Amino acid sequence: MTPLERDDLILAAALEWGSDAMYDIRIGTLGPTLYADCLNKAEASFLRKQIPIFWHDLYTVVRYPTHVLTRADEAKIPYDPFLK
Numbered sequence: 001m002t003p004l005e006r007d008d009l010i011l012a013a014a015l016e017w018g019s020d021a022m023y024d025i026r027i028g029t030l031g032p033t034l035y036a037d038c039l040n041k042a043e044a045s046f047l048r049k050q051i052p053i054f055w056h057d058l059y060t061v062v063r064y065p066t067h068v069l070t071r072a073d074e075a076k077i078p079y080d081p082f083l084k
Contacts, residue, residue, distance in 0.1 A: 001025070001032065009034070009056055017050050025058065034058040039065075 006025050013023045013034060020043060021036040028035075034055060038044040044064040051060050 009058070013055070017047060021047055021062075028059060028061070030059045032058050034060045036060065036062045037064070038062060 009025060010023045013036070014021075017036070021038045024035045024037070026033060026035065036044075036047055036051065038047055041064050044062050048062045051062060053060060
């Protein structure tokens, strides 16, 4: 798959299911996979009902974060002076 084909498929996914999720295509355990990253479980559940398991010969996965960083979690992350 060329970078142009990849970008076209990502754009097609965003047009078909909305731009609320972030779409990416990577090689997964079942081959080329379209990942749709949602902000929360409710959005992921709604999107999962719309997206088929296979789309344009891509396996599809809908994900959402299961842990939100708190200030205490952020305090445990080592300081990196080169990170901006």
